[in-house]
Amino acid sequence: MLSVEGLSVSAESVRLVREVSFAIAPGERVGLIGESGSGKSLTALALMGLLPEGVTATGTARLREHDLLGVPEGRLKRLRGRDVSMVFQEPMTALNPLMRVGAQVAEVMTLHGEPAARARERAVELLDRVRLPRPGQIARAYPHQLSGGQRQRVMLAIALANEPDLLICDEPTTALDVTVQKQMLELIAEVAPALLFITHDLAVVASICERVLVMYGGRVVETGPIREVFARPRHRYTEGLLAASRLTPRGTRLPTIQGSVPPAGRFPDGCVFRNRCPQAGPACETEPTLTGDGHAFACWHPGA
Numbered sequence: 498m499l500s501v502e503g504l505s506v507s508a509e510s511v512r513l514v515r516e517v518s519f520a521i522a523p524g525e526r527v528g529l530i531g532e533s534g535s536g537k538s539l540t541a542l543a544l545m546g547l548l549p550e551g552v553t554a555t556g557t558a559r560l561r562e563h564d565l566l567g568v569p570e571g572r573l574k575r576l577r578g579r580d581v582s583m584v585f586q587e588p589m590t591a592l593n594p595l596m597r598v599g600a601q602v603a604e605v606m607t608l609h610g611e612p613a614a615r616a617r618e619r620a621v622e623l624l625d626r627v628r629l630p631r632p633g634q635i636a637r638a639y640p641h642q643l644s645g646g647q648r649q650r651v652m653l654a655i656a657l658a659n660e661p662d663l664l665i666c667d668e669p670t671t672a673l674d675v676t677v678q679k680q681m682l683e684l685i686a687e688v689a690p691a692l693l694f695i696t697h698d699l700a701v702v703a704s705i706c707e708r709v710l711v712m713y714g715g716r717v718v719e720t721g722p723i724r725e726v727f728a729r730p731r732h733r734y735t736e737g738l739l740a741a742s743r744l745t746p747r748g749t750r751l752p753t754i755q756g757s758v759p760p761a762g763r764f765p766d767g768c769v770f771r772n773r774c775p776q777a778g779p780a781c782e783t784e785p786t787l788t789g790d791g792h793a794f795a796c797w798h799p800g801a
């Protein structure tokens with residue numbers, strides 16, 4: 498459905514993203530991880546046609562039959578928000594502080610041709626779909642009257658308003674506290690038609706995505722199903738990312754990982770993964786690690 502081939506992004510003569518290629522199938526949830534400055538956001542912004550002034554993209558990116566790169570701005574505006582839409586990290590800067598949130602959700606539909614009365618009605622339905630309580634009342638609120646988590650749900654409602662084929666999220670939960678983050682991630686996983694999820698938090702990727710792309714220095718250096726990449730990282734950088742993440746005991750180099758990502762919600766907080774580890778016993782030296790959302794992820798076998 499989305500097919501990106503040889504995407505490069507440059508500012509003047511400096512190449513910031515280099516020859517990135519990947520695909521996302523309908524319904525697939527793909528994580529894009531990498532350290533700060535590795536090119537994740539620029540990759541997403543290139544697909545949205547939202548690159549900053551002076552930054553240009555080359556290569557091809559097709560979403561179904563539509564070209565996303567090198568398209569005149571007028572046509573891109575029609576694609577943006579309709580075929581592909583994006584949720585950013587900080588909803589306060591993305592929302593208009595002077596406009597009621599219901600009107601902001603409705604506006605993205607009227608811009609794409611929905612009659613105003615129907616758009617207002619659908620805005621309340623969408624606020625309900627992203628599980629905001631009393632959606633009619635929320636629709637009449639201004640952004641500052643909502644919590645950070647509620648504002649982020651409004652952004653998700655806006656992103657879903659025109660039923661896009663692909664949702665791109667750039668660190669959408671970083672500013673939220675852990676419980677709100679978990680609820681938001683579950684909601685995104687449930688409502689996204691297909692997802693490109695950008696984060697530097699491996700635990701978040703493990704809890705929401707099926708496949709992962711690892712970026713380093715502007716390139717995709719590794720890609721594959723989450724279980725495979727996290728269990729047997731092939732690139733040194735991915736190994737380093739794992740070693741530095743909450744998914745491993747810090748600073749320990751561990752050759753083998755057993756276990757897998759349990760379905761969200763399957764294990765309660767504090768559950769012990771050891772019982773499920775096929776190699777449980779003397780070789781299973783370390784305690785299992787819990788991901789940020791409280792789910793057991795892996796069991797380590799130093800030297801196994």
Ligand SMILES: Nc1ncnc2c1ncn2[C@@H]1O[C@H](COP(=O)(O)OP(=O)(O)OP(=O)(O)O)[C@@H](O)[C@H]1O
Pocket residue numbers: 508513531532533534535536537538539540549552697
């Ligand atoms: N407008 C710009 N002009 C020049 N260089 C830029 C511009 N925007 C970003 N860059 C550079 O491009 C590189 C990739 O940036 P990008 O924002 O895509 O990284 P990222 O992986 O999303 O990082 P983070 O996780 O911190 O958001 C960085 O080195 C950044 O400094």
